[in-house]
Amino acid sequence: MTGALWQLFFEGLWITIQLMVYSAALAAAVAFGIGLARTSRFWIVRFLSGVYVEFFRGTSALVLMFWLFFALPLLGWQLVGIWAGTLALGLSYGAYGSEVVRGALQSVAPAQQEAAIALSFTPWQRLRKVLLPQAVPEMMPPFNNLLIELLKGTALASLLSIGELTFQAKLARLSTGESAQIYGIILVLYFAVAFVLTRIMRVLERRAKASVGRAVPKGEGWFSRKLPVEKQGPEALATGGKP
Amino acid sequence: MPEILKGLWITIQATIYGSLVSFALGLVWAVALRSRSRWVTWPVSIFVEFIRNTPLLVQLFFLFFVLPGWGLAFSPLTTGVIGLGLHYSTYTSEVYRAGIDGVPPGQWEAATALSLPRRRTWTAVILPQAFRRVVPALGNYVIAMFKDTPLLAGITVADMLFQANSISATTFDYLEPITIVGILFVVISYPTSLLLRALERRLVR
Numbered sequence: 001m002t003g004a005l006w007q008l009f010f011e012g013l014w015i016t017i018q019l020m021v022y023s024a025a026l027a028a029a030v031a032f033g034i035g036l037a038r039t040s041r042f043w044i045v046r047f048l049s050g051v052y053v054e055f056f057r058g059t060s061a062l063v064l065m066f067w068l069f070f071a072l073p074l075l076g077w078q079l080v081g082i083w084a085g086t087l088a089l090g091l092s093y094g095a096y097g098s099e100v101v102r103g104a105l106q107s108v109a110p111a112q113q114e115a116a117i118a119l120s121f122t123p124w125q126r127l128r129k130v131l132l133p134q135a136v137p138e139m140m141p142p143f144n145n146l147l148i149e150l151l152k153g154t155a156l157a158s159l160l161s162i163g164e165l166t167f168q169a170k171l172a173r174l175s176t177g178e179s180a181q182i183y184g185i186i187l188v189l190y191f192a193v194a195f196v197l198t199r200i201m202r203v204l205e206r207r208a209k210a211s212v213g214r215a216v217p218k219g220e221g222w223f224s225r226k227l228p229v230e231k232q233g234p235e236a237l238a239t240g241g242k243p
Numbered sequence: 244m245p246e247i248l249k250g251l252w253i254t255i256q257a258t259i260y261g262s263l264v265s266f267a268l269g270l271v272w273a274v275a276l277r278s279r280s281r282w283v284t285w286p287v288s289i290f291v292e293f294i295r296n297t298p299l300l301v302q303l304f305f306l307f308f309v310l311p312g313w314g315l316a317f318s319p320l321t322t323g324v325i326g327l328g329l330h331y332s333t334y335t336s337e338v339y340r341a342g343i344d345g346v347p348p349g350q351w352e353a354a355t356a357l358s359l360p361r362r363r364t365w366t367a368v369i370l371p372q373a374f375r376r377v378v379p380a381l382g383n384y385v386i387a388m389f390k391d392t393p394l395l396a397g398i399t400v401a402d403m404l405f406q407a408n409s410i411s412a413t414t415f416d417y418l419e420p421i422t423i424v425g426i427l428f429v430v431i432s433y434p435t436s437l438l439l440r441a442l443e444r445r446l447v448r
Contacts, residue, residue: 058429058436060390063404067425070417148296155298159397166301179308187297187305194296 005172005182012168013189019082019154019164023089024147030094035101036127049098056095062156064088069160085157093150100142104135133212140205147201148194155190165189247423250406257323257402258389264328265388266381269335273343274365276336295333300394302326307398323395331388338380342373379443386432386439393424403427 037049056064065088068079079087108131116126158166169186173179209215275287294302303326310317317325346369354364393404407420 054433055429058390058433059425060393060404060428062391062393062396063421063425063428066404066408067421070411071421074418152296152298155300156394158300166298166304169301169304173308179305180312183301183305183309186301187293190297190301191293 005176008168008172009165009185009189012163012165013193015082015162015164016151016154016166017193019085019089019157019162020147020151022082022086023093023150023154026086026090027094027097027146027150030090031097031101034094034098035105038098038102039105053095053098056092057099059092061088061092061153062159064092065156065160081157081160081162085154085160085162089150089153089156093146093153096149097143097146100139100146101135104138105131107138108134137205137208137212137214140201140208144198144201144205147197151190151194151197244423246406246410247403247420247427250401250403250424251427253320253400254389254392254402257320257327257392257395257400258385260324261327261331261388261392262381262385264324265331265335265384268328268332269337270339272332272336273339276340277343291333291336294330299326299330299391300397302330303394303398319395319398319400323392323398323400327388327391327395331384334384334387335381338377338384339373341380342377343369345376346372375446378446379439382439382442383436386435389432390428 034049034052037045038053040046040049065085068088069081069084072079072084112130112134113126116130121129154164155166157164158170161167165186169182172182176182272287272291275283276291278284303323306322306326307319310322350368350372351364354368359368392402395402396405396408399405403424404421407424410420411417
């Protein structure tokens with residue numbers, strides 16, 4: 001392995017991280033927006049957001065990416081590769097995330113809502129001061145899983161010739177022919193990023209839980225993945241990794 | 244359209260075989276992780292976490308380019324099935340683990356009290372009870388795998404996405420083939436997930 005190859009990898013890694021951060025930001029916005037819409041009072045809002053979730057959960061992220069990159073220009077919007085990738089990842093993982101948000105909001109005790117109404121909070125205050133502070137800590141472990149899924153999803157962008165880590169690996173392979181070594185290194189790099197992400201999310205989870213006076217369960221291993229068997233609805237599945 | 248349907252057949256084949264591989268391997272990991280020996284649990288858990296936290300696409304490339312160098316030359320579809328099965332086995336193992344944990348501890352104790360050998364305990368007591376709980380969750384991963392089959396186009400498997408791309412390359416129509424493929428995925432996976440939810444209500448009470 002030469003210095004030039006390492007430089008190629010780190011450039012790729014940088015693009016991968018950018019792609020992940022942008023997609024995660026979009027996915028978070030979509031997740032909260034759609035997740036809140038799923039708990040709306042108006043049936044039409046619930047219905048439309050439900051259609052969104054089922055559609056984007058139902059199709060393949062890679063096909064969506066290809067569609068945005070190749071088909072959308074024919075309808076009049078040309079997207080730069082990295083934005084097609086970001087949009088596809090953000091929209092599809094946002095749909096998975098919205099189920100997490102919905103599940104967490106619905107897991108807050110109904111009495112909390114009633115108490116807030118009794119204190120004549122406005123709906124906005126109810127959400128901001130009562131619901132979200134209690135729901136957000138619940139969302140952290142499944143969000144961690146989704147973030148790792150999203151990181152893995154960024155590799156799909158290599159098929160659009162975006163120069164992220166996997167694409168750079170392909171270039172390196174074509175120039176040196178050392179497939180095993182190159183792909184081995186790339187896998188380890190992805191694994192390292194996933195590990196760091198998990199650590200960061202654990203810290204965030206601990207803080208969120210501390211702010212509502214709860215402790216984090218100990219002994220969760222290196223990566224948090226839990227799949228409660230008792231309630232395997234869609235929201236519970238999101239905690240098991242891929243929904 | 245006939246080409247896309249041909250691709251759909253390949254996609255479905257990859258999903259079915261990949262699922263079978265993942266069901267079998269996942270069970271191996273799950274049982275291995277319950278072993279009493281650290282020499283078994285450590286390597287398996289490191290391997291499983293490694294596979295689960297790295298991209299499937301890169302794993303597919305690894306298998307596709309590296310296996311022939313080790314003297315294992317498979318067809319692209321076989322390579323894809325191995326890759327899908329291996330990747331998803333790390334998820335199904337989690338499903339089995341949860342299912343096994345859901346079996347009341349009294350069952351283990353009863354098996355010990357009857358002095359059943361460990362293997363009989365697994366096959367006659369634990370797994371049959373865990374089975375009912377895991378079926379719907381396994382089904383969800385089959386759907387997830389189905390939606391990941393387009394990745395096989397990256398290793399020259401002639402699945403739906405591959406077919407759509409080759410149609411586009413000859414006709415310069417990029418809109419229609421890929422739209423059809425995207426919609427086909429929804430049309431197949433959504434009803435399946437509805438069926439699964441119904442099945443879940445019947446199986447897991």
